[in-house]
Amino acid sequence: MLRRSLPWLLLLAVLLGAGALLVRYTRWEEKRVPLPPQGEAETDRHYQLRHWLAKQGVTLQTPSELGTLPPVTDTLVLTSPLWDVRQSREQDLKRWVEAGGHLVLFPNTDEAMLKLNPLGIEETSEWQLQREQRKAEAKARAAASGHAAPPEKSDEDEDDEDDEEDTAPATPASGPALPRVPPPPKCDWTAKDAGAQPFFAELPIYQLCRSPSTVFKSRDLPAWGVRDELGWRALRLPLGRGELTLSAWYPNLDNPDLMKHDHAPLLAAMLKLRPGRQVWLMGSASLPTLPSWLWQQAAPVLLLALAALVLSLWRALPRFGPLRRPPPDRRRSLAEQVRGSASFLLQHRAEALHTAQCRALAEAARKLAPSASASSALPDPVTLALATGLSASALGKAIAPAQRNTRRLAQDLMLLETARRQLISLAAKGHTAPAPLQDSPQKASP
Incomplete structure (x- = not known):
C-alpha cells in the first residue's frame, strides 16, 4: 500500500514546493488598462476637447474647409500646414484679425502664414540660445582666470560633438548590453506667466511636460505670454482691434494627456476662453484627390489623352477576321x-x-x-x-x-x-x- 502511494506523495511534494517558490518570488499588481474609445468618442477625434470646451461654455467648430472666415468675435486656431494663406488668404486673415478676430498659430504654421518681422517678433531655436550661453560662460570663466579664451568651435563641430554624445552606447560594467529604452517624458518644465495681463492670477507658474524647441523675442511687452529663462514660449500681441497669439508649445489636441498637469489651463489662456464664444479649429485641410484636381484644372487635356489612349488600344487589339463572309475558294484561270x-x-x-x-x-x-x-x-x-x-x-x-x-x-x-x-x-x-x-x-x- 505504501509503495503504491509513494509516487503520488512525491508528486504532491513537488507541486507544493513549486507553489511555495511561486508565492515567495512573485507578486501580484493591479494595472489599469485604458479601454478603447466607444460610441461617439470612437468617431470624433476631438471628443475630449469638445466636451472640455463645452464645460467652459465654449463651442468647438472643426470645419474641413474654411471657405469663409468665422465671425470676428470668435477664435480661429490654425494647426494645419496644408491650408494655403500665402497666396490668397494672408491678406484676408490680416483684415479679419484687425477687425477684431483672435488668431492662434502654432509652430508648424506660423512661419508659412505670417511675416513676423513687421510685428517686432523674432524666432530662434532653443539649442542656438543654449550654445550662445555656453560660449558666454566660457568667455567669462576665461576672463576671470586670466587665461586666453579657447578658440570658438564652428557650428558643425559642435553638432558633431552633440551627435557623438547622443549616439554613444552605454557600456555597463558587466553583463551583456541591454537595448536602450527611450525615457518617459518628464513633466519638469515650468514656465511663468509674465505678460502684462495674466489670464490666471492664481496660477503664475505652469507645470508642463517637455519644453518646446522654439523661442520668441519681442520688442514690445505682450498683452499675455509665457516664458522661461530662455525667452518667450507663447505670447499674444494686439493687431488692430484683434489679437494674434503665437505659441511654440504645441498641445496635442486629440491626446488624453491634454487634461494632465497644467496643460489645460495653458491651453485656456492661449485660446482666451470666454463663455459664449466659439473656437474654430482648422486641424486638417481636406485636399481633393489627384484625379479630381486634374479634372478641375485640365478637363480638355484629359479628354484628349483618353481619346488617344482608346484609339491606340483599338488599333493594337487583335482582329478575329472580317465581318463579311469570305468568298468561296475557286480555281484561278x-x-x-x-x-x-x-x-x-x-x-x-x-x-x-x-x-x-x-x-x-x-x-x-x-x-x-x-x-x-x-x-x-x-x-x-x-x-x-x-x-x-x-x-x-x-x-x-x-x-x-x-x-x-x-x-x-x-x-x-x-x-x-x-x-x-x-x-x-x-x-x-x-x-x-x-x-x-x-x-x-x-x-x-x-
Missing part, C-alpha cells in the same frame, strides 16, 4: 495564275520562275517520247512546234534566256505552259509524236 506569279517573281526573282517552267516542259516532252534522253535539256523548238502546233519562232524566243519585263514574261510563261499541257494531253491519250523529239543542244537557262 491559267492567265491569272501566270500573270500573278510572273508579276511577283519579276520583282524578286524572275529567273527562278522561267527555269522552273522550262524544266516542267522538258519533263512533259520525256513523257511523250520515252526514248529521248533523260537529261534536263529542252527539245528543239521546231520539234516542239511540230508536236504542239505552236509557232517555232515564238517557242524559241520564250525558251531563250533574256531580260524580260512583266508583260513579256507573262506571255512567254503562258506559251510554255500551253505547250506543256498539250504534250501531257498527247501522252495521256497514247498518241505519238509526229517526229521524234530529239534532244536539242540548247540547254535550259540556269
